[in-house]
Amino acid sequence: MxxxxxxxxxxxxxxxxxxxxxxxxxxxxxxxxxxxxxxxxxxxxxxxxxxxxxxxxxxxxxxxxxxxxxMAKRVYYLSMEFLPGRFLMNYLTNxxxxxxxxxxxxxxxxxxxxxxxxxWDAGLGNGGLGRLASCYLDSMVSQNIPGYGYGILYDYGIFYQSIVNGNQEERCDNWRRHGCPWEITRLDTLYEVKFYGRSETYYDSDGNVRFRWVDTENVMAMPCDILIPGYGCSHVSNMRLWTAQSSREFNLSDFNRGDYIGAMHGKVMSENITKVLYPNDQFLQGMELRLKQQYFLVSATFQDILRRYLKQHTSLAALPEAVAVQLNDTHPAIAIPELMRLLMDVYGMGWDVAWDICTRTFAYTNHTVLPEALETWPVDLLGRLLPRHMQIIYEINRRFLEGVAATFPGDTERLSRMSVIQEEGGQRVRMANLAIVGSHTVNGVAALHSNILQTGLFRDFHEYYPRKIRNVTNGVTPRRWLMQCNPALSRLITQSIGPEWCCNLEKLRELVPLAEDSAFRDAWARAKLENKRLLSRYVLRKVQMGINPNTLFDMQFKRMHEYKRQLLNVMHVISLFNRIKDNPSADITPRTVLFGGKAAPGYYQAKLIIRLINEVARVVNADADVAGRLRVAFLPNYCISQAEKVVPAADLSEQISTAGMEASGTGNMKFALNGALTIGTLDGANVEIMEEVGAENIFIFGLKAHEVAEKRRSGYNPREFYENDAELRRVMDMIGSGFFSPDERGLFSPVYDSLMHHGDYYMLMADYRPYMEAQAAVDALYLDQDQWVRKSILNAANMGKFSSDRSVMEYARGIWHVEPLGK
Ligand code: CJB
Known part of the structure; x- marks a missing residue:
């Protein structure tokens, strides 16, 4: 069938x-x-x-x-990252x-x-943000929303991660080395993108002061389309990815002077713009080349958007009725001054008309509250690279602050907090403030996160624009993340409730009564076991390690980040190890703990935690007492195609970030959709997952977001937990004393110190004991397979809300104001 x-x-x-x-x-x-x-x-x-x-x-x-x-209104999803993974099976599935x-x-x-x-995976993104963009493209086209993705065709995507002697090593991801059959390169379409130069004033024929951007260095942008088939293929859309080409007249004067190598150098440098994806997740590096990439995407995209629009319209006045632009985080936020520049300098509009068009066109999604991820660019750098944009940003800010001052007279502190220009420590442009001011709607990506935006990070803006900041909870596409990656379970679901679930995920609720049917539970368990067997074979191939599919598969796969707390998971593993060593005959639930995830190449602490996982795995896996009860592995090079193997095989999904720090998470949704039970904090979308699946079907533990904030205010003392908890103390001492690094005793001191001496910012010590207790509840439940499988079914059955089809329709109706086109 x-x-x-x-x-x-x-x-x-x-x-x-x-x-x-x-x-x-x-x-x-x-x-x-x-x-x-x-x-x-x-x-x-x-x-x-x-x-x-x-x-x-x-x-x-x-x-x-x-x-x-x-003449449908088009949606343009602008993103510096897309993470489509492989295309073949997705095309065939859809x-x-x-x-x-x-x-x-x-x-x-x-x-x-x-x-x-x-x-080879198309890994043109770092993690959740890029994958979300790809899920949204699938959902838009599947629901006949006229949408396009716009991004960059990086020659090198996210690096290939190898593990050498326990350490992460990065290799370049030359993903198109042998060509890419999915690309349709448009050699005949080229747009010019300008950089540097200066802004010049002149008078137009009516005597008005005008500006033009002159003496620029130009680079050409060439589009490459990748088709995005909707499910059932009644519509097929595309993402358009730009690649940099040197302009033909580039450094012509150098060529004419006979400086061939000098001219070629310029050509090569300009083509560097789209060479490589910056591999930092939620960390701003502030390199000029990155800002160039951002403007390159924006400039080429807007030339394309306006070209398409002007084929059917004679005036730009109706742009917001025909075009909605979604900014995927602040990365493409330079689009706001760019559209202003185009409308004023190229199409001759006055400020007020242009600003009205702009603010009715853009919407901005915020994906993080981590301070190190919030983009700010030095005014010097932005002003040198994009002088006219800097002028426009100043003017946007001047007018904006005038409005704020009128509403809150005398509140100068508020003005300095809300200003698009940060003054302290050298002038910088705050891209989030620019994006909020220039958009009609700002959204967070889960209810808790949006609430934190309204009451915390963007509180001043929420007071000033009370209806602007809203929530759209993320979602994942059920096509790739169930139908395609989990044929065994999909088949069972379709046999039981029919095929409609893949376009209407709420239908999965029809599985709820089947959780009481023992034959169905058996079939469900068989599908899971089949997936676990497939993964075991993959693990054997990848890391030459045998794992037993009859053990509890405990998975944490995501970017390596301190706030995601892979370390807390390791602390649990070490505790289990100690318990087994202390009592080798104890009856314990056998577990296989698997990790995967890339660390940013410059993120020392995250890389050290990878090393720790590998060293703990070495000790645990070699120990005869532990054999058959606990096994640990780190799978190298987590990527979309690996996720498609890992997700269907999970029993337990680790979603254990410090509450208030994970904006949403989408891995949490994929795992639960495939029947894993979640162990997690009340963070991001975990809160809504709990609401959907019921508190009795999920393992929630730890501090809540407001408690974390309160502890940070009132003073948090991690040592107190160390002193009062012997098991925790033992774990910490093993890490700190070199138990897992006998040849280099001090290797993991920075890990120990971060918790014991540097304030334990992510509050692992406070959450350790509640986490251990939640894990004990997991162990107990897993021994009762009947109950476990029942809950596994109820998890999948209640994941309807987390389809990206639902998210996209919320954007369409509430933000973009577009309706699906009739089939
Ligand atoms: N996120 O992947 C990224 N990169 C960023 O720079 C900022 C946030 C993630 O975005 C996902 C999609 O919204 C979220 O689910 C996730 O919590 C967030 O960390």
Whole structure:
């Protein structure tokens, strides 16, 4: 039985499945220049990819004419990061042809899975923020919302992580080394992007003062489209990724002077703009090249947006009725002064009209409250790179502060807090303030997070604009994150409640009564075990370690960050180790604890925690007393395709950030959707997950966000926990004294010191005991498999809210003011 809702007949005709095999062979020869008899997997993967892609181009063109003919309002999702992962299975899933394709590929002598493994992930993002953007593209097009993603085609995506002697090492991710069959490069479309130069004043023919940006250095932006098929393919959209090309006249004077190498140097430097993704998650590095990347994305995108708009309109006055622009964090916020510049300097509008258009066009999503992630750019740097924008930002700020001063007379402190320009420590532009002022709506990504924005980080703005800051809780696409990654469970769900769940995730509620059906529970447990077996094979391949699928699979996969508290998880592991060593015959629930996640290359403490995990794993896994009860592994290079293997196999999902610090989390949703039980703090979307699944079906522990804030205010003493808890003391002393690093006793002192001597900012010591107790409850429940499976079903069954289809519709109705196009 097919696992997907079947699409309409005419779409199936478009796919010409009867011709697919011949097309694969044809593409092997015509496009790839390979002999079909060669049986190279990589060639077959490519030939299949081209044959699949060509079936969508027609539908894509049809979709674009639909949008055009209906003069639909378009949504532009601007993001410095997208994290699509692999495309092949996603295309097949959304086209509804996985099973048919598997048969065809088998006739050619391959399994679909082995061809899938030939594809390199498109890792054009760091983590949650980029993956969210990709989930939203899938949901937009699946629901016929006319939307496009705009981003950057980095030559090198997020680095490839290897673990060498327990340490993270980074290798460059040359993901298109062997080409990328999904790209459609538009060699004939080029936009000029300007940098540097100066802003010049002149008088127009009516005697008005005008500005123009002159003496610039120019770089060309070339688009590359990747098609995004909606589920069922009634619509196909695209993300448009920009790549930098030197302008043809670049350094022409150098060439003319005979300075060939000098001229070539300039050319190469300008093409560097899109070379590499900055690998920092939630940390601003403040490099000029990064700001260049941001403006490069924005400038090229707006030329494209206005070109498309002006094909159907004669005046820009109606732009906000035809265009909604969503800023994915502040990374593309330079779009606000850019649109002002275009409207005023290029299209001749006055300030007030331009500002009104601008503020009705933009909306901004905030994804974090971490201070080190909030973008500020030195005025000197921004003013040198983008002199006209700096002028406009000053004027935006002047007018804005005038308004604030009128509402709050005499409150100069408020003015300095709200100013777009930060004065202390050298002038800097606060991009979040700019984004709030220039947008009609600002949203946080989970209820708790949005509340923290309103009452904490953006409190002044909330008082000034009481309706601007709102919430849209994140979501994940059920196509990739259940249907595609978990065929065993999807099949069972479809057999039990029909196929509609994949486009209407609330339907999963129909599984609730089935949690009481023992035959269904058995089938559910079998699907989970099958996934755990598959993962075990993968772990064996990747790290040459056998793990037992009959143990509790306890997973923490996410970026390495102190606030996410992988260290707290390690402390639990060490405690379990000690308990087993103290009492080797004790009856304990056997666990396999798996970690995965990349640390920013310059994030010393996060890298040290990776090392600690690996050293603890070395000790634990080698110990005969522990064998069969506790096993620990760190899987290198966590990425989307790895997540697709890990998520379906999890029993327990670790979501243990310090309350108030994780904006939402989306891994939490993916795991629960696939039947994992969550152990977590009341942070981010965990709060809403608990509301949905019921407090009795989730393991919640630890300080709440307001308690963390209160402790920070009133003084927090981590030593108190150390002194009063012998088990914790023992764990800390083992880390601090070099138990896990006998050849280098002081190796983990910085980890010890951060908790014991540097204030334990993330409050692991306070949450240790409650976490241990919650873990004990996990152990106890796992021994009662019947109850565990019942709760596993209830978790998945109640995840309807966390479909990105729901999130996107909230944006569409409440922020973008667009309706789905009729099919
Ligand atoms: N997030 O991945 C990032 N990068 C950032 O720079 C800031 C935030 C994450 O965004 C996700 C999507 O909204 C959130 O679920 C997650 O909590 C947040 O850390």
């Amino acid at each position: 097919s696992r997907v809702c079947k699409m309409s007949k005419n779409v199936r005709e478009v796919f010409r499945l009867d011709e697919l095999k011949d097309d694969i062979r044809r593409n092997m020869v015509a496009l790839l220049g390979n002999d079909p008899r060669s049986k190279r997997k990589f060639s077959y993967y490519n030939a299949l990819a081209y044959s699949v892609r060509e079936r969508l181009v027609d539908l894509w063109m049809r979709t674009q004419s639909d949008y055009y003919d209906s 086209m509804g042809i996985v099973d048919e394709c598997r048969e065809i590929v088998a006739e050619l002598g391959f399994s679909l899975e082995e061809l899938e493994e030939e594809e």
